[in-house]
Amino acid sequence: MARGNGSRRRAMIALAALLTAAAPAATQAPGGLAVLARMEPGLWTLKDRDGARPLPSICIAQDRGMLMQIQHGSAACTRLVIAQDAKSATVHYTCPGAGFGRTSLRLETPRLARIDSQGIHDGAPFAFRAEARRAGPCPRGGGRRPAR
Template structure:
């Protein structure tokens, strides 16, 4: 039985790893949001008939940052499925949030968002419904 020195064992390990090919990870696509209809969407707190906000949606990813609409934020995707997405985002100098969006139809979604905006906490349970064209 051959006895290999630690240096020789290290050399074998390096040679084995050199043959391995790294495969880049696929970035989550948030495809569920791409399937939502573009247009004017009304956002209401669940259980309240009053419109909280109306937004013109060309890219439904805007719904991720309802409390930080204009902030330049970094995002970390926690969940990305055909029916729901969850994203944590951080906006330097403006706060951060975590938003979950659940698709009921391509014209109706449920949004749960919470975090800090301008130094104050927020938490909203929102129903977003397409109202028509922008």
């Protein structure tokens, strides 16, 4: 009987080790996503693919994950990676007191991406499809630039 309990215990330890090893991949910060690493840093202009609203330009240098939460800007949000591969990623994020969203990004080239995002921002729903293009280097001071 003791032998059966030892096998069960080893199996539980192996399962716990496997789950521990897999957890970082499921909660990896978008700044570490393979698709974001392939994007060129710099100033990125955003164009609403439906033409419904203006979107800001974004300077991405260190935190390329900002492209995954455009509507919530630089708010401190928690992010959960839903799916990813070398050319795309889908992330769900939650911003305490400000809302949440789900964004999918598909990289066409290191200078062109398609972004689909939807969620709740300050109590109101939002949804947009955007084209993101690298426009050049970030201006001094970096950060977001107003929509035109």
